[in-house]
Amino acid sequence: MSREERLLALVPPALVEADRAVARRLLQDRDRGLALACRKGCAACCHYLVRVSIAEVLHIRRVVEALSEEHRERVRSRAAVIRSEADQADLTADLEGGLILTPGDPGQEARMESLSRRYLALDVACPFLDDGACSIYEDRPTPCRQHGVTSGADLCVDPFSNNVRAVAVWPLVRDRLVWECAQITGEPPRMLPLAFRP
Ligand code: SF4
Incomplete structure (x- = not known):
């Protein structure tokens, strides 16, 4: 099996696992009186920085x-626009180089938040967003599957200021x-911006 095939083989079970983890959590939340606020047409989170593994990039x-x-x-031309906006904001290189998991590094969370804030400030929608809905819903990556809120959906436009x-x-x-990708590639545990890669 080639390296690419080994990476791609990681994805289908990961998508199933992500969905199961969400379903389990939503049942627990329901028992605590919390309901999912996410609805079709509410796409604030599709303006966030979505970070994915190289396996999901290939998928x-x-x-x-x-x-x-x-x-x-349509997807590729939107991605090119996002890339250009990121270039103009001096964000591209920081995203390409800064999205590495560094367990035990007390600065990791602040670094990720800073990059996420700067990306959100670009105010660009995911290239897969069509009329407020995900155009690859069945294939959306694990971070999208595992994101949801039980607070008011109107708060999501600014997750850094709102509760x-x-x-x-x-x-x-x-x-x-x-x-798992890092073990296969021998490279650092790197995430990549979904919007740059289609
Ligand atoms: S892949 Fe789909 S769900 Fe994920 S950010 Fe893009 S449009 Fe939204």
Whole structure:
């Protein structure tokens, strides 16, 4: 099996695991009187920095290749615009180099938050967002599957200032995938911005 095939093979079970983890958590939240506030058409979180493993980048590329030509071109031209906006904000290199998991590093969380804030300030929607809905919903990556809120959806436009109550899903399948990819590639446990890669 090639290295790419080994990476791609990680994804289907990870998607199932991500969905199961969310379903388990939502049942627990329901018992505590908390309901999921996320609804179709509310796409604030599709403006966030979505960080994925290299395995999911490869998977999403295959998904994009299988789209209709018109859909594929729409996604790719949006991604090019996002990349250009990030370039102008001097953010591209920081995202490409800064999204590495560094367990035990007390600065990791602050670094990730800073990058996420700067990305959100670009005010760009995910290239897969069409009319307020995910155009690759069945294939959306694990961070999208594992994100949800039980606080008012109107708060999500600014998760750094508002008191957003996220569904506390554990384990984060994305992070486990990042480590599994690092074992296969021999490279650092790196995440990549989903919006740059289709
Ligand atoms: S992949 Fe879909 S769910 Fe995830 S950020 Fe993009 S549009 Fe939203």
